[in-house]
Amino acid sequence: MTRCVLVVGFAGVQALDMVGPFDVFAGASMYAVAHGATGYDVRVVSVDGAAVDTGTGLALAAAPLPDPQEPVDTVVLPGGPGTEAARRDPALIDWITAVSPNARRVVSVCTGSVLAAEAGLLDGCVATTHWAYAAQMAVEFPAVTVDPDPIFVRSSPRVWTAAGVTAGIDLALSLVEDDLGTDAAQSVARYLVMYLRRPGGQTQFAAPVWMPRARRRPIREVQERIEAAPGEGHSIAELARRAAMSPRHFTRVFTAEVGEAPGSYVERVRTEAARRQLEETDDPVAAIAARCGFGSSETLRRNFVRRLGISPDAYRKTFA
Structure with a gap:
C-alpha cells in the first residue's frame, strides 16, 4: 500500500x-x-x-x-x-x-x-x-x-x-x-x-538583528558608540565611564533598558558587523575579526558557530 x-x-x-x-x-x-x-x-x-x-x-x-x-x-x-x-x-x-x-x-x-x-x-x-x-x-x-x-x-x-x-x-x-x-x-x-x-x-538566514534603543540618553549614547566602533575595547569600566555611572549601576541600568547585559550586546553588535563584512568584502577572515573586535579568527569562528550554527567561511560561501 x-x-x-x-x-x-x-x-x-x-x-x-x-x-x-x-x-x-x-x-x-x-x-x-x-x-x-x-x-x-x-x-x-x-x-x-x-x-x-x-x-x-x-x-x-x-x-x-x-x-x-x-x-x-x-x-x-x-x-x-x-x-x-x-x-x-x-x-x-x-x-x-x-x-x-x-x-x-x-x-x-x-x-x-x-x-x-x-x-x-x-x-x-x-x-x-x-x-x-x-x-x-x-x-x-x-x-x-x-x-x-x-x-x-x-x-x-x-x-x-x-x-x-x-x-x-x-x-x-x-x-x-x-x-x-x-x-x-x-x-x-x-x-x-x-x-x-x-x-x-x-538563524543564519535571518535579517540583521534589530538593536533595541534605550530610553535613557546616556545608555543610548553608549549603544551608538558601540555600533559606530565595534572594534574598540568596550570594557564595562569604559562603557560605564561614558555613561557617567559606576560599573555595577551601569550594568544594571543597561540590562533593564536594552534587555541584555552589556557584554552580550557588544558581542551581538560585533557579530552583525562581521556578518556584513563577510557578505560585502573579500577581506580575510582574520582582518575582519580584528576590525570587529574579536581579536583572532578563531574567536570569531567560535562566536559564529555558537550564535549562528555555521563558520565564517561557510557563511561567506553562502551569502557573499
Missing part, C-alpha cells in the same frame, strides 16, 4: 510551505515506484474541500478533509499569513486533534507549528517555527519550548516541526530518507537542486 500524505490547506497559507513538501514526497514516490518500492499518495486537503487561496494569486485545488479516524501516514500543517484565522477554525483544529492519534507522524512547517500547538500536540515539547515568529509563539504557548534556530526538530515521537518556509523541504527530505533510504532522498534533493542536509541553523 502507498503511504498517504495529507497536506492541509487554508486561506492565506504560504504556498511554498505546501508545495515544497508536496514536491518532495511526490518526487520520492516516483523514485520508489521506479525501484519497486512503496511510494506516497500525496493529497492537498482543506475544510469542506474548498480551493486553497494562498493570498498571492495562486489557488490550489483540494479534496475535503478525510475521516480523521482513518489511518494516515503523514499530515503536513503549513503556515503563512492565514495561520491566525486558521487556528480559530474549530473544524480544522478539531480535525487535527482527532487525526493525530491515527497518523504515523504530524509535520508542521513554519507557523504551521501554531496549528499543532493549538491542537495540543506540542505541550511539553521542544518545537521550532519561523525565526521571526518564535518569540510570539513562546509567549502564546508557554507549555511549548520554542527553539528558533534549528531547521527542524523532532518534537515528539510522532510530531516534527520545521522552521521557516523552505525548511519544510529539508524536513520532507529527511523523512523520505528515513522511509526510503539515503539514495532516494539524495536523488530528490539533487533534482530540486537542494542540499540533502543544509549546513547551519535558520
